[in-house]
Amino acid sequence: MKKIILAGVFSLCSISTFAEVAVIINPSNASNIDADTIKKIYLGKSKSFDNGTKVNPVNQNDNAIADEFNDKVVGKSSNQLNAYWSKLIFTGKGTPPVKLDNDQAVLDFVAANGDAIGYVESGKVNDKVKVVGKF
Known part of the structure; x- marks a missing residue:
């Protein structure tokens, strides 16, 4: 019986880890954004959208x-990404995206800022933001 309960708990945990991620921008932003562009933005290699507007990316805690x-879009684990940004900060070559507390904070920030890009669980998306990719 204990094995069945443990198997059920592990199944539920693994399901929640495979949530679909929606990358969002402000609806007023008409930029073309693909997965490679998103990755470059979150690695600090791209500082603006294709229309020339400075990009303001936000992460989640x-x-x-x-x-x-991080795994699906950036291609790095959270630990690898933290190490990557630590190196850039130390050498003065970059500043990581600001971290917000949760999906709602990201939704509110992106809805209020035309230059923002963020990500949330796809089920949390509302009509105040525009989805540019699901992963």
């Missing part, structure tokens, strides 16, 4: 959605 985004 360490949680399951941030881990999914």
Whole structure:
């Protein structure tokens, strides 16, 4: 019986870790954004949208959605990404995206800022933001 309960708990945990991530921007932003562009933005290699507007990316504090985004979109684990940004900060070559607490904070920030890009669990998206990719 204990094995069945443990298997059920592990199944539920693994399901929540595979949440679909939606990358969002402000609806007023008409930029073309693909997965490669998103990756470059979150690695600090691209500082503006294709229309020339400076990009203002936001991350989430360490949680399951941030881990999914880092893995699926950026191609690095959270630890690798932290090490990457630490090196850039130390050498004066970059500043990481600001971290917000949760999906709602990201939704509110992106809805209020035309230059913002962020990510949330896809089920949390509302009509105040525009989805540019799902991963």
